[in-house]
Amino acid sequence: MNAATWRVVGRTFPGPVALAVWVLVTVPAPLMVFEGTHRWEEDPEVSTALWWTVGAVPVLAAVVAAKWTWYTGQRRTASAVAAAVVAATLISAVFLGATMAVYRWVIPLSGVAQWRSVLFGSVPLVICGAMVGYLIERGRVRRSRAATRRGYVTGGIVAVVGALLAQTTVQLGAEGSTARFGPVEYGAVGPYAASASELGELRLPAPGQYAIFAVGFAPRDPDCQVTGVGTPAQSAELLTIAPGGYGGDAASYAWVASFDVSLPGAYSLACRSSDPQASYVVGEVPQIRGAVGALVHWPLIAIWLLGAIPGLLISADTVRRRARRRSAPGAKVEL
Known part of the structure; x- marks a missing residue:
């Protein structure tokens, strides 16, 4: 042409x-x-x-x-x-x-x-x-x-x-x-995610990044603080857009925040939100393929x-x- x-x-x-x-x-x-x-x-x-x-x-x-x-x-x-x-x-x-x-x-x-x-x-x-x-x-x-x-x-x-x-x-x-969603098993806060004796206790097996998930209809913008032995409290970083739909028939989860730790061990989690009954759990960071991640x-x-x-x-x-x-x-x- x-x-x-x-x-x-x-x-x-x-x-x-x-x-x-x-x-x-x-x-x-x-x-x-x-x-x-x-x-x-x-x-x-x-x-x-x-x-x-x-x-x-x-x-x-x-x-x-x-x-x-x-x-x-x-x-x-x-x-x-x-x-x-x-x-x-x-x-x-x-x-x-x-x-x-x-x-x-x-x-x-x-x-x-x-x-x-x-x-x-x-x-x-x-x-x-x-x-x-x-x-x-x-x-x-x-x-x-x-x-x-x-x-x-x-x-x-x-x-x-x-x-x-x-x-x-x-x-x-x-x-x-999302290619992989690891099991949520490292600790939780809220009446629907943890027993009273383990409320807010985290047992993190390795250094690195961890995810905080909202359970069900819990607010997507919690103010979460993570504290370790001998370390100052750090604020979890909120995701701008929280992907949800994770989990199964028992419960649904939405990835709302993440935080990093330099050492494995015991930590504590405290989250505040507009819903006093909201529950949040800590687990592996979802592996999201592509640029959308x-x-x-x-x-x-x-x-x-x-x-x-x-x-x-x-x-x-x-x-x-x-x-x-x-x-x-x-x-x-x-x-």
């Missing part, structure tokens, strides 16, 4: 609105739907999440083919159809590959996925979607696609929704990407900004398009 063709491909690339919808459908939606339709102790599998991506691919291809047809003219030739299909295939492959990378390295859910089958099996769906998009756009009347101030409202709404969904997505992704420690403002990126891109794109239209000779900007 020559330089002019590549420029058209760039203009055909889905805009921020399509990007926001794609991210919503392929990442938060599978995790949230699974959470709402399955038992809490069940973990989502990567193959299930990828089905959402495969289902979204033909819609994306239709959007790309329609934009290609709009930019290149509504020609009724075989070459025009082929060009629309090729453009849709290339751009859909980028989106599909990016989502597969998310589930491979960022949120590596449990289970096994046939990555090559997903990639090559999506090709017929892309072709069908591109054909539909080409036919729909060919039959439409061409209208000016000027940016209006509604883009700012849309961008603001998408940014707020994305920020709220980002926190839930990280939490559910961390829960589904680090995201649970990020500042909450960073998680919100990460989720707000699609909405911010919509607002920035609106600014760019309105500025370009103002600079055009004799052009009027729609309100």
